[in-house]
Amino acid sequence: MSNNALYTDLSGYYDLMCADINYQAQSNSTHRLQQIFGNSGQRHLDLACGTGPHIYYLIKDGYQCSGLDINQPMLDLAKQRCPDAQFELGNMCDFEVTKPYDLITCFLYSIHYSGDIQNLKNCIQSVHKALNNGGVFCFNSVDKNYIDNSLFAKHSVIHENSKLSFGSSWYYRGEGEKQTLKLSIEKKTTEETQRWTDEHSMVALSFDELKTLLIPYFDVHIFEHEHDKITAWDKASGNAIFLCVKR
Numbered sequence: 001m002s003n004n005a006l007y008t009d010l011s012g013y014y015d016l017m018c019a020d021i022n023y024q025a026q027s028n029s030t031h032r033l034q035q036i037f038g039n040s041g042q043r044h045l046d047l048a049c050g051t052g053p054h055i056y057y058l059i060k061d062g063y064q065c066s067g068l069d070i071n072q073p074m075l076d077l078a079k080q081r082c083p084d085a086q087f088e089l090g091n092m093c094d095f096e097v098t099k100p101y102d103l104i105t106c107f108l109y110s111i112h113y114s115g116d117i118q119n120l121k122n123c124i125q126s127v128h129k130a131l132n133n134g135g136v137f138c139f140n141s142v143d144k145n146y147i148d149n150s151l152f153a154k155h156s157v158i159h160e161n162s163k164l165s166f167g168s169s170w171y172y173r174g175e176g177e178k179q180t181l182k183l184s185i186e187k188k189t190t191e192e193t194q195r196w197t198d199e200h201s202m203v204a205l206s207f208d209e210l211k212t213l214l215i216p217y218f219d220v221h222i223f224e225h226e227h228d229k230i231t232a233w234d235k236a237s238g239n240a241i242f243l244c245v246k247r
């Protein structure tokens, strides 16, 4: 399944699936990083913005926000959530802007949707071109060498008389530039149980490889994947926040 078809199917359930993510803390931490490392500008673009949860909070911090996503049903939900923001249908690996931004974000590991290294390079170049001087590119990433194929994150919510259970996991076969995101949804009512699964191929790389792609364009800082404090990446954890300042 293409990731566009995946998110068309998923859009109605997306916010329930992400109910345990603290988008407010993640957005606040991004704002703090922009204040420390950025150019004080307030023009923000969220790549692969989905239903717009980061935009919702960054508008409250005073940003003028835009969102770009490849899936129109996700953008329709984002516009409902954030009527004051601008949204555009597009591919983060090939986009241009009319007026540059001060902060570009890409969260929930969505940078990996670039699919392969060449598209990721194109994405990095598009971002660099779309930023003002001293602008910041902030995203989270997973290092392929730290993926534990046996881990499976799962949570459940009650919604309209159904119990919805969501599962997700990464799989990396140990070599190559592809990793798989496995998703599952189970919808259980007293009458029936429906199950839905998907496996999606995404770009895989180590943090060292990612840094090598970014260095020609940005000063790169890597932080622990924490939102209540800013700590340099300890080189032992497989999830991290990349903060890249345009040179």
Ligand SMILES: C[S@@+](CC[C@H](N)C(=O)[O-])C[C@H]1O[C@@H](n2cnc3c(N)ncnc32)[C@H](O)[C@@H]1O
Residues within 6 Å of the ligand: 003, 004, 007, 018, 047, 048, 049, 050, 051, 052, 053, 068, 069, 070, 071, 074, 090, 091, 092, 093, 106, 107, 108, 110, 113, 114
């Ligand atoms: C896991 S969701 C993340 C949404 C949001 N960033 C969040 O944190 O909740 C991934 C999003 O990436 C979008 N996407 C996938 N490939 C893309 C691409 N090449 N360009 C733009 N958006 C893309 C999907 O449509 C989906 O909305």
